[in-house]
Amino acid sequence: MKPNAFDSDSILTDFLTDYLDGNLNRAEQQSFEEYLSENEDERVFARKAMKGKKALARFADKINVPSVTA
């Protein structure tokens, strides 16, 4: 996998993490998506991370991890 800006920039990593978790507000999401649209390596990486996260969510459903009341 190609190195990209997420490897060296912790703020961008935080942005991506919140983006994938759905924790960005509308304005933040818009500016992050603008950033991705202008940076191909980062866009490809973010898309792969998102798809990987979805695949893992399906997997977690299938193996039926019991929910825990904390």
Next chain:
Amino acid sequence: MQAVSKAELNKMSDEDLMEKFQSGYEEAFNILVNRYQDRLHNFLYRYTHDHQDCEDLVQETFFRVFRSRHSYERIAKFSTWMYTIAINLAKSLYKKKKRMTKVTIHKDPDDSEDRPMKLEDTGILPDDSLHEKMCMDQLEEALEKLSDDFREVVVLRDIQQLSYEEISEIADLPMGTVKSRINRGRAQLQELLENYVYPETISA
């Protein structure tokens, strides 16, 4: 000590149960075992890929929780504390197994009776279920191919659904490293899955 019913214990948080256990309610420990044994087994399987090893590790983890109950302090979430014990045990087992000499029994080419056994396939599934199972098998395989560093945090986050703070404590890593490894692990996993579907596009 005021008596607490099993129904009341069942409604308690993990941390409250640990307090009850520390004050002598062994039933509280049994409830914690019931809450976590399957979850812990699933988690440890990502490390060991062996159900028997997992069972032993789950048992050992709970034994240590039992034995060390008085060293637990409420400043940590119970699950974080327990996962830390489990990970340390899994890592020790891995190191121990690496040191063991492997012995393989090869098929004897000179013995005509020594041939592979044919077993009836009882696992034939309808198309949809089969496809689903294949996808899950590929996912499982891809997960196994991830490096330990990535797999550990991805499993804790996306399968065990722990918070970043808990993962940071369990893996003993700064938060930034945890987040970065999770994202990279997810992206690598997706790349591996794409390679199953389009093997000709494998990138270096």
